[in-house]
Amino acid sequence: MKLKNIAITNYRGVKNKQEVPLRSLSSVVGKNDAGKSIVLNAIATFLDAKNYSVVDSDFNDIDSSIVFQVVFEHSNLKEILEAKIKSKIKKADGLEEFLNDFIFDGTIIYEREISKSGKVYTKESILIKDFDDEEFANLYFKTDEELNKIIADNTIVIPVEGKGRNSKIEKIKHIKEFAITKGVQIEGKFIVDSFKINSLFPQVELFVSDYGLEADTKFKTNSVTEISDYFNRETQDETQRLRVIENEIEAEMQNEADSIKSFMSDYTSSLQKVEIKPQITWKDAIKNVDVRFQFDGDANPIPMSHKGTGYRRLFMVARFRYLAEKNKGNNIVYLIEEPETFLHPSAQEDLLNALKELSEENQIVITTHSPVFAGATNPESVILCKKDGQTVYEYATEATKEDFVFKIIDELGIKPSFNLRDSFEKILFVEGKDDAIAYKLICQKLFDKDLEENVLVLPTGGSSVDSFINISYFKKNGRELFLLLDSDKGLSIRNPKKPLIQAQSIVNFNSNFGTGYALHKSNLESYYHPRVLEDFYFRLKPYEIHFFGEDEDLQEFFKEKGIKKKDNINIFNSMTKEQFEEVLEQELIDFLEKIIS
Structure with missing residues (x-):
């Protein structure tokens, strides 16, 4: 599933609810300290509070809850929801109708609330169509006795044929028909996600502006997950066997390094080798992952931390090209803070192309000051961040697109990309x-x-x-x-x-x-x-x-x-x-x- 919209309340610089539309590739632009990073961190925490937890300073008002409300879309939304729910509700019992109550114009709307710092959501809810009359509200969560009372009190006739009185969904179907005939209004209500629909949500990776492996915990965890899983499956009895495993691990990680090196060589021809070598201490499973480069004139591979920030960014360009190949078919949200930092304009173009390729099957949200990145984004995919008492977000509609584009120009100074030559008519x-x-x-x-x-x-x-x-x-x-x-x-x-x-x-x-x-x-x-x-x-x-x-x-x-x-x-x-x-x-x-x- 992909995120179509996120609404943020009481999070960092956002006090009152702010909505941010999202596309396959979205750019958040604005001045420093306007609140661009809020969008990235809100998405990261919504999708994965365990790795992107909330601290006290994240609350705009410490006495109120942080609320994230996300609209999800998927080309086969009903089918994936059906696969998730059908174990609890059968087709014959009204699964189709039940699913329709979850879907709003081809989307589902999910809310997560956090009332205290930590790695746990206080409440997880999904929006469902429901009646505003208390008697007919929450039908799917009433007991058989409560449903029978509604049927008796309103003299609702349920056919004896088929499941009849024995099916809870059948009863609900006829109660709903009666309530609609009676003119009871339908509204959206959030209910507890007892079906664990949240398991369908995409994974997330967050890359901060001072990108480096020391900041990129996801690189470490993703790189060693397969190693840890492999280790857990194998015996720990024999030193010789462990050495075999170590060799296999190192070979696998070097394969990844070689792939990244081939991409990175496009930007720096003197690169001779990229080395990714896990430091394995079996009692700790995996201790760390080092990345080293060997260039012309280097006697040995040198740690990336000893290289300049520009090389770290080039590594990121190469890694995103690698991820685009590796993660085809997966659904991942990549959140990237100022990808242009330390990159030459031509390298910015290379990274932009890698991100575009990655966004064909995944979703990417970036913050940027770069005309290269913002200029390559559809106007409807640009979010303009400003401060007006609190952090606020502006975005284009079909009616306001032209005016909004010129706001972006004022913000970033975008100018025509090519100089004219008089010989061209x-x-x-x-x-x-x-x-x-x-x-x-x-x-x-x-x-x-x-x-x-x-x-x-x-x-x-x-x-x-x-x-x-x-x-x-x-x-x-x-x-x-x-x-x-x-x-x-x-x-x-x-x-x-x-x-x-x-x-x-x-x-x-x-x-x-x-x-x-x-x-x-x-x-x-x-x-x-x-x-x-x-x-x-x-x-x-x-x-x-x-x-x-x-x-x-x-x-x-x-x-x-x-x-x-x-x-x-x-x-x-x-x-x-x-x-x-x-x-x-x-x-x-x-x-x-x-x-x-």
């Missing part, structure tokens, strides 16, 4: 850097022309803050503007609003800026030629891949076949002119030809 906005490279390749193959010879191609054509600013800026510039977007039709089942948003973006662009075009297929990868994929990935058999449809969601298919997004440019580069003509719709070819002519 046309500007083409595309969604990302890979799209810019791919369309350049396509034009070279189709027309034997360099797209960028006369056209400025800007990878800011999505719905990010950056693209909003750039397009608004360039509108006043007298250039001919073009926009080329994915249709996202393949996302219609997982996210029905996304194709509509893309289509509306094209309509708005055509009305206000220039000429826009949305692909017929879901995205550029939908235009891979099947035969090229089969040649590119040797393990695929001839004619194993089909031509992709317009509204086909390829995420699971690509995962199953081992087709990786990072290979997209090389795949397109392997395609011939004839193959492009076979997969591209004529309207797209005409659109590109108009731009390049």
Whole structure:
């Protein structure tokens, strides 16, 4: 499940209830000490009070409780709730109707209350639809005797057929029908989570701004969990056997180090080795985990703590790329405080790309002062933090999006991302850097022309803050503007609003800026030629891949076949002119030809 919204009350700088909407990748911006970190710590404590416990200073008012209220969403919400509850309530007894009382517009709403410092929640509740009349309230938690009294007092007729009077859910069903007929109002009420729905919540990892392994307790626990589990399963009788186990542990940890090293080498070519070596004291299970680097000129690996903070951040960039691979299919919330700290702007871009990849299957919330990070986030995914007697949070709605973007500009000083060159009479906005490279390749193959010879191609054509600013800026510039977007039709089942948003973006662009075009297929990868994929990935058999449809969601298919997004440019580069003509719709070819002519 993913967090759609968190409401915070009486926590740190927040006195009265403050709501914060959350997306797959959200940015919290604001001045120092405005309360950005409150959001991260509130989410961490809500999801895992054991590791992110509450202390006295966390209470805004020590005499009142801290309350976190979170709205969760999931593409298969009813199915996962059913799997959790069906052991207690059978389908035949009215499980479907019972589940509907938990679901509010495709979400569930959960509340955790903390009245004193420590690692334990005082109260855990879930919102349920219920009647506001005391006689008909809490029906699911009344005894059979209490239900029978309501039936008798109101002369409610229950059919004898089927379960009839023997089914509690059956009784509740007919009592509810009677109460609705009578005009009793329904409202939302929080009830104790006796079904342990909280076990469905995602895991959480928090990375503070002074990131280092000494602060990253989750790195330590996650890295040694498999070691501890393995150790607990094995005998402790023989020293020789323990040495074998130690060797296996060290080999496993070094495999992880080697993977991270391969990513980290992209940013520092002199890196020779990354060493992750557990310090094992069997009586203590695992004592510690050390990370060491060996660069050119180093006789031995040197502890990361002896390196500068910039290297720690580079390690974080590499580690997030590693996590993106390792945790595919898992549901984890990553909370990151000021990821740009100590990073060169180019490394910020690398980390941002790693976080975007990670957010495809997980959820990420960052605090930032960086235009690079905030600018790459959709306006609806930016939370502006201010102090107004208490910490308050502002966010965009469809009606306020334009005004809100300029508030972000005032806060962070975001400016157009690219300088204009007078030789360009046309500007083409595309969604990302890979799209810019791919369309350049396509034009070279189709027309034997360099797209960028006369056209400025800007990878800011999505719905990010950056693209909003750039397009608004360039509108006043007298250039001919073009926009080329994915249709996202393949996302219609997982996210029905996304194709509509893309289509509306094209309509708005055509009305206000220039000429826009949305692909017929879901995205550029939908235009891979099947035969090229089969040649590119040797393990695929001839004619194993089909031509992709317009509204086909390829995420699971690509995962199953081992087709990786990072290979997209090389795949397109392997395609011939004839193959492009076979997969591209004529309207797209005409659109590109108009731009390049």
